[in-house]
Amino acid sequence: MRETCVPTGVALKDTGFGHTLSLVNGKYKMVILYWLAENKVMRHNELKRSIGTISFKTLSVMLKELEEDGLVIRQEYPQIPPKVEYSLSERGQSLMPLLNMMCNWGEANMAALEHVK
Template sequence: MNQETCAPGGVALGDTAFGYTLSLIGGKYKMLILYALAENKVLRHNELKRHLGGIAFKTLSVVLKELEADALIIRKEYPQVPPKVEYSLSSKGTSLIPVLHTLCEWGERHQPA
């Protein structure tokens, strides 16, 4: 795909396929969450929080809800006390993992020593 097909002239970048993709994975934590789920398959809220480091509990909850609303992750709640909730990638979320791997490879090539 070339730049013209992804971002045609005369169209606001936010209204293109590129803009759509960024709306799904943009932000400080979304790609990190997707990558953590790809590496670990299934994680609970607190496990994700540990993987991400300094993210606030509420921020993580909001981002997880956004990823779920965009059908990138699956939230599975178990009917037990205390409540147990697990997160995993959906097929749509899994389809983004090669993109994240490409970003990782780019970073490895260009990161200052």
């Protein structure tokens, strides 16, 4: 096992840790990945309703970035009106154990935070 994920003298952006952060960085990216993992396939408006606090434009930008990073698949159906669905790619699905560990950690540590307040 490595001593550190960010060795001394190496820029954070040049590490695996930095790369992972660059993919999921942002207020909504992990939330979008979560909803897609839970529902398998979702349309833009379904995601917007599920998240609630995201604007149409921000969701569009986040989905485009996730697609460019190979984490989300955008499937467009040629029909009137147009139908577009989003799902996790294999690469996006590979992040789910990380998100699940974050969930488990959060649940285990919520009580500790209550004592601090």
